[in-house]
Amino acid sequence: MTTLETGRTVGAGIDRVDAPLKVTGAAHYPNDFSIPGMAHAALVGSTVAAGRIRGFDLSQAQAAPGVLTVITHLTAPQLERGPMTLLGGSPPAPLQDDRILHYGQHIAVVVAESAEQARHAARLVRVEYETEKAVLGIDDPRAQIVENPWGLDTDRGDIDAGFGQADVIVEDTYTTPDNTNNPLGLMATLAAWHGDALTVHDSTQWPHNVRTSLAAIFKVPESGVRVLAPFVGGGFGAGLRVWSHVILTVLAARQVKRPVKLVLTRPEMFTSVGHRPNSVQQIKIGATRAGDLVAIEHHGISSVAMEDDDYEPVSFGSAVAYACPNVLTRDRQARLNIPCPGSMRAPAEGQGNFALECAIDDVAHAVGMDPLEFRLRNYAEEHPLSGLPWSSKALRECYTEGAERFGWSRRNPEPGSMRDGRLLIGYGLAGVSYPFYQVPCQARASVRRDGSAHVRSAATDIGTGTYTVMTQLAAELLGLDVSQVRFDLGDSDMPYSPQAGGSGLTGALGNAVHTACRRLVQEFLDVVAGDAGSPLRGCLLDDVTVGDGRIHRVDDPAQGESYADILARHGLEELSADGRSTPPRSEDLGMAPAGAFGAKFVEVRIDPELGLLRVARVVSAIDGGRILNEKTAASQIIGGTVGGISQAMFEETATDAGTGRIANATFGDYLMPVNADVPDMEVLFLGGPDRATAVGTKGVGEIGLVGMAAAIGNAVFHATGRRIRSLPFTIDQLML
Incomplete structure (x- = not known):
């Protein structure tokens, strides 16, 4: 039976079928649902980052208008921690003891007749703490270090011998900050019990995980739990785990025997639904004068919460990016008094690619080779770890056709040599990939x-x-x-x-x-x-x-x-x-299943007197396998590219070093790009269907963000001769 050969429908850039519902307001998001008799919940967050709760004064809150109950660890039942998932362990169950593990930790939930009454009463809860000095920095010697938690470290060849063969060695440290997922729609949960049956509307990216987790936590049959999320207002990874507020909403509904709805506030989004963890990365690369890579060593350390298992192997991408005979990658985590991290668009690769691709440019500069030529010279035709052919890989075409569309040949290789009046012009590129996941x-x-x-x-x-x-x-x-x-x-x-x-x-x-x-x-x-x-x-x-x-x-x-x-x-x-x-499995295919590949080309313009950086153009050349809809796929790449600009130039979740409080947990303080910061963008899709699966897709959700920070950093170096190794790029770093 022939299926996809004709291409009558697949690939066409048709409009979204759900667009009429969205533009007319008929698409109902979790926050839009209500149930007769519904009560509302509000959270009480810890105002210290480490210690214990010595006691509560709930009198004012309980006496406030409309309040039905206030639940703390003193009145909450014992709850099982959620089960292990495809993405690792579940976050710790809330309200199980008096310990404080991070600022903003949910230590009580107030239920009232209205959302306004619940929020008002939550502010009346008084808490007495026994504080401890919080561990807040990766470099804090008190931080517990977790070594290689998922066994993804790699070691091939002889790294010492490789560096012994190198004519040029580049070695530097790169840092990336915490970033916070900020979907426009606030995360919301509505829970209703019917005996032991439970219905939940939730801002989740994974309804089955919510069902499985809630059934285990509340010890009810999984068949009786129904989770609904027909529309979710963005996620960027924030909806991948069953967070504390979801559990507390379900608990509150059981306690008051009424449906309960909880909507996080914007500041609570910064402490309740994960974030991209910060990282410190040491990278060392050796090459011959001819431009052949001989050794790559990449060490990364990221932050993780005190009792969480989220893991992002930021160095792992360096093991498979280039044809290099000697590669060692190592990842560790430092346990801190911070909210639980979680996946944020392009987890791990978003951080690791920044260090790798900037360092690759520095090596190319050191051997006197064009950065594009250097990448093509060290192109990995086969999977570097398995030695198997890729199920598909059009990265070479992404480099060459993307460069032609961008006009890379017009680049004067000398840093600081291209100008438009007083503005410095820089061209930068980055090779990008995102691993196969299915x-x-x-x-x-x-x-x-x-x-x-x-x-x-x-x-x-x-x-x-x-x-x-x-x-x-x-x-x-x-x-x-x-x-x-x-x-x-x-x-x-x-x-x-x-x-x-x-x-x-x-x-x-x-x-x-x-x-x-x-x-x-x-x-x-x-x-x-x-x-x-x-x-x-x-x-x-x-x-x-x-x-x-x-x-x-x-x-x-x-x-x-x-x-x-x-x-x-x-x-x-x-x-x-x-x-x-x-x-698909490599051993069955005789091939290495391939994720998406691509190349990012960026032009920046810098006012050296003001330290003002602007991205003028971006060309994204992407191998995403079979593209099912050119319009929605291009939209994904454009959206990811904007996210990459944001990561490179704006986003940084700032934690106060003394208290552990997030200091910029509002849209007024947390910087993100606006329309004026977003340049003209061009997207090219190259390659064809991937051979690993019947449909032949590879996914384009993450690949748009990967590489933007490195490409902008490389363009800044070309414009100024200054290498900036910490994100985001700020005015003080750019003033010459």
């Missing part, structure tokens, strides 16, 4: 008697276009028009789906939809297998193709019939089929 997924597809299709899976769409691309894919696979297909998601009662994160959902879900739709066509062939009146009688799946709502023979397209006719003739209202995808 996990099992399930989907169900149905065709009804009217000829329309209904496809569903418990995935989420965090604005990436999942509704749209899965509608396109199903339409293509079933031979229907997009208008005839309805794709539903965001409900844990639907077939299992992994998280929307890691650039892996489109591949996992797409392959599950692919299997479900093929099986559905087979179901129709099974119905007519013995039907003497059907021109499809006796046909196998490979004997037919689909189009215009019909199944027809490959060897004679006139011989076929519609889904609707088959169902009507056999008295059926619909047929359904389930599909599942499993991640």
Whole structure:
């Protein structure tokens, strides 16, 4: 059976199918839902970073208008910690003892008739602490160091011998700060109990994880927990874990025996739903005068919370980026009195690529070679760790075609040599990749008697276009028009789906939809297998193709019939089929499954007197495998690129060194780019379908951000001759 070869629907840059709902206000986000009799909750956060709670004075809060209850560790039940997940351990359960592990830790929850009453009463809770000196810096000698927690350190060749062969060695330290996920929509949870059954509306990127976790924490059957998230107002990784506020909302609803809704405030978003952890990275690279890499050594240390297991191997990307015979990467974590970190768009690679790609430029400069030529000379044709061929890799084309589109040949290699009046001009580039990630997924597809299709899976769409691309894919696979297909998601009662994160959902879900739709066509062939009146009688799946709502023979397209006719003739209202995808394995493929690759080209302009940095142009050349929708995929790259500009030039979550309080936890203080900071951007998609899976996608959610900090840093060096090794790039660093 032919499926994707015709390309009638897949790849076309159609508008989002959910756009009418969003622009008319008919798309309901978790914060939009309400239930009759609903109460509201507000959180009380710790005002110290380390110590113990000596006591509470709840009298004023409990006497405040509308208050139903105030829950603390003294009245909360013992809760199990959530289960291990694909992304690691769950955060610690809240309100289990008197210990304070970070500033802003949830130490009480107030439930009242209205949100305003709950917030007012929360401010009336008085707490007495026994404080301790907090551990807040990676360099604090009191910090507990966790070595290689997930076993991802690498060591190939002989690193000492490699550096012994080097004519040029570059060695430096790079630092990246905490960044905080800040989706525009505040994270919200609404919980309602019906006996031991639980319904939750939640701002999650993974409904099944919320269901599994809440069932374990509250010791109820998983089958009785339903999690709904049909629309989520952005996530950037903030919705990948079951955070404390979700558990407290469910707990509060059980305590007051009413539905309870909790919406985080913007300052609470900075302490409650994760952040990109800061890092300190030492990188050392050796090369010959001819420009051949002989050794790369990359050590990273990142922060982690006192009792959390989040892990980001910032150095790991250096192990697979280039064809270098001797590579050593090591990652460690320092336990600090900070809120739990979590994934933020392009976790690990967003930090590690900055150090690697800036250092690669410095080595190219030291050997007198163009940075683009140096990268092409050390191109990894095979997977450097396994030695297997990549399932696909068009990075070389990304370099060459991106450079041509950008005009890289106009670059004068001498730092500080290009000007426009008093402005210094710099050209910079970075090679980028994001590792392959795909996990099992399930989907169900149905065709009804009217000829329309209904496809569903418990995935989420965090604005990436999942509704749209899965509608396109199903339409293509079933031979229907997009208008005839309805794709539903965001409900844990639907077939299992992994998280929307890691650039892996489109591949996992797409392959599950692919299997479900093929099986559905087979179901129709099974119905007519013995039907003497059907021109499809006796046909196998490979004997037919689909189009215009019909199944027809490959060897004679006139011989076929519609889904609707088959169902009507056999008295059926619909047929359904389930599909599942499993991640491909290198040993089965004989190839290394490839993630996305790309090259970032950036032009910056700098006013040396004011220290003013502006990004003037960006060209992103991306190998994302098969692109299911050119418009939504380009939007992902553009959005990621803006995030990369933000990481490079603006974002820094500032923690007060004395108290552990986040000092800029508002949109008025936490800097992000505005429209005037975003330049003209061009996106090129290169390469073709990836060979590892049936659908051939590789995911583009993260790859847009990776490399922007390095490309801007390299452009700044070209413009000024000054290498800046700490993010974000600030005015004081740029004034000459």
